Amino acid sequence: MIIEVRNLVKRYKDVIALDHFNMQVEEGEILGLLGPNGSGKTTAINCMLSLLSFDKGEIKIFDKEMTPDAYDSKKDIGIIPQNVAVFHELNVQDNVDYFCGLYIRDKAKRKKLVDEAIAFVALDEYRKFKPGKLSGGLLRRLNIACGIAHKPKLIFMDEPTVAVDPQSRNAILEGIRRLNNEGATIVYTSHYMEEVEELCNRIIIMDKGKMIASGSKEELKANIMLKEKVEVEQVTISLRQIEEIKGIANVYDVSYHSHTLQVKFMEGKRNMLNLMDYFAQEDISYGKVYSQTPTLNDVFLEITGKQLRD
Numbered sequence: 536m537i538i539e540v541r542n543l544v545k546r547y548k549d550v551i552a553l554d555h556f557n558m559q560v561e562e563g564e565i566l567g568l569l570g571p572n573g574s575g576k577t578t579a580i581n582c583m584l585s586l587l588s589f590d591k592g593e594i595k596i597f598d599k600e601m602t603p604d605a606y607d608s609k610k611d612i613g614i615i616p617q618n619v620a621v622f623h624e625l626n627v628q629d630n631v632d633y634f635c636g637l638y639i640r641d642k643a644k645r646k647k648l649v650d651e652a653i654a655f656v657a658l659d660e661y662r663k664f665k666p667g668k669l670s671g672g673l674l675r676r677l678n679i680a681c682g683i684a685h686k687p688k689l690i691f692m693d694e695p696t697v698a699v700d701p702q703s704r705n706a707i708l709e710g711i712r713r714l715n716n717e718g719a720t721i722v723y724t725s726h727y728m729e730e731v732e733e734l735c736n737r738i739i740i741m742d743k744g745k746m747i748a749s750g751s752k753e754e755l756k757a758n759i760m761l762k763e764k765v766e767v768e769q770v771t772i773s774l775r776q777i778e779e780i781k782g783i784a785n786v787y788d789v790s791y792h793s794h795t796l797q798v799k800f801m802e803g804k805r806n807m808l809n810l811m812d813y814f815a816q817e818d819i820s821y822g823k824v825y826s827q828t829p830t831l832n833d834v835f836l837e838i839t840g841k842q843l844r845d
């Protein structure tokens with residue numbers, strides 16, 4: 536076990552940011568911490584890093600209690616904070632060298648690590664650029680290079696792709712996979728469910744400071760009632776027909792707004808065909824029809840009754 540968090544409680548005056556939060560991370564995982572804005576992701580990470588004190592609970596990292604002076608553990612941890620934290624007076628190379636130098640004294644060894652980190656985030660041609668000259672995506676990549684140059688065993692990444700162009704975003708996600716392949720355990724926070732689905736082998740969903748679900752994306756989706764969602768556009772149906780659609784096999788929820796019909800199905804085959812058969816029988820005309828499998832937003836919606844996205 537690389538991280539063990541038990542019953543963590545953190546209050547900011549009247550706000551309970553973490554409410555008996557639990558989480559465990561095993562070696563080699565890419566753990567996704569997913570939750571809407573304000574659900575407590577950053578607070579949880581900052582407590583794990585001992586950057587914040589907390590009111591109750593226990594945090595162990597590398598099997599040792601995490602405290603502000605746990606330097607032995609800290610040297611094996613990398614942090615990529617949500618807000619880019621680099622020195623604007625230093626160029627790309629000197630920034631990476633500075634952060635690497637906090638951990639590695641030997642100059643020759645450090646030079647090699649700095650070169651590797653810069654190559655890793657593909658910033659070679661920008662070595663001499665100061666941060667002010669870099670685009671948002673390149674700046675994020677510099678932020679990552681600063682956090683990983685000392686080759687940490689455990690890396691915390693707090694929303695590293697916020698406000699990043701798609702090309703840099705893909706480069707960042709690919710880089711995270713490579714770091715993981717090279718042996719790093721990664722804790723990745725995001726409120727983008729697509730990213731978490733794509734990247735993480737286990738996901739913890741947070742809401743209001745609590746862990747509300749945990750598992751692989753397949754496990755999380757298998758545990759909810761929704762198995763298929765069919766949406767039909769440009770359709771006009773009556774209240775009687777809505778009631779009859781509710782009676783079709785496996786249907787458990789029907790909603791109808793602005794001529795768009797959404798039908799949720801539990802387990803089952805031929806769901807869409809059964810619905811189309813009903814439309815044919817009733818002579819109902821319709822526009823486009825989509826069938827969707829559940830997303831992590833559906834998991835969140837079923838557990839909390841609200842959307843993951845704001």
Ligand SMILES: Nc1ncnc2c1ncn2[C@@H]1O[C@H](COP(=O)(O)OP(=O)(O)OP(=O)(O)O)[C@@H](O)[C@H]1O
Nearest residue numbers: 547550552570571572573574575576577578579726
């Ligand atoms: N310094 C602070 N003082 C008071 N309240 C705070 C402070 N930092 C966070 N909070 C509150 O604690 C709760 C959790 O915030 P936190 O930033 O940890 O959530 P988050 O999931 O990381 O959100 P985001 O995705 O917006 O970063 C929120 O209600 C937030 O308003």
